[in-house]
Amino acid sequence: MDLRATRAEINISQFKKNLTVFKNTIGKDKQLCLAVKGNAYGHGLIAMSYHAQGLVDVLAVATVQEGVSIREEGITLPIFVLSSHLEKEISILCRYHLIPMVSHGAFLEQYQYWASYYKMSLPLHLKVDTGMGRAGVMPTEALALAQKINSYPNLSLEGLCTHFATADSDTAFTHKQITLFNQIIQEFREHEINPPSIHAANSAGVLSSSESHFTLVRVGIGAYGYGDHPDLKPVMSLKSKILLEKIIPQGHPVSYDCTWIAPKDTKIGIVPVGYADGYFRALSNKAKVMIDGVLYPVLGKICMDQIVVALPIDGSYLEKDVYLYGDRPDLNAETLAEWAGTISYEIITAVSERVPRIYY
């Protein structure tokens, strides 16, 4: 039972529509991988993994622990672990049938040891750094590493992948990465190394160029509703209620540091949401909230657990619904991201554990 005023409403049918947009974009013969890292971008790791079943071919997490959480719920989809992990996590990785992205050769003995211990063939995906400058083996070292992987009896090179640095900002650079990636694929082929799974694209990559689709795409933000396609709509709406209304006289300050001073007698409303919920302090004196379809400004500093908004003098607003952001084109995570100087990813991923998620 959740009686808290502040809650995140999560629209599962819209989530499924968003996934369908990606399925239709890539076509039937390509695979769809859904990124559920970061608590499924704030939407809830277990719930979103559960609802994605039947619509996606693979789930992707950042950490081994996230993968274990999904497995323990009985989900049997393949799970990629996108980020690097510690050597001591390899036994768990094998035991839970998680698939690592490999950027170096230092753990191959350990992968072999544990794969053999569990009498399994461990699929590995070799990640190549074609320009992201983060994870991935450098292109000149990719072939040697692939050959080394293939020399272990219990390891199988199932995939070859890379990651785009500028899929939503610089298509020329993305194109360069694709060209380099194709050269590596070609080099592998010439040495008779043909991993069945080849992938590069994130959401923006999928939508901007079909050249980037290869055999599988990895989508995150687009599935949650943010991306350049008319049918993608935000899945999560963050809402709360007015829990106190009162009138302050002209000259009275509002919130920590007194950064907002009432220019005239003003009715203020208190909403129980703050940076501990993931409503960023950087939104202080910048954000707006919506009540009955009308925007009202946030006054003064955002606190840990509360914000103050300006209300009309007339009428009662006590316990009225306050829409903080969500599926509206004029008030979504991108709107907040602009106010807070960040990106939609960070806004939605920040919604904290104490905010109840309501799935419908």
Ligand SMILES: *Cc1c(COP(=O)(O)O)cnc(C)c1O
């Ligand atoms: C998070 C992630 C994705 C998904 O990116 P979006 O931009 O959210 O679609 C794809 N690939 C890798 C390696 C990632 O870490």
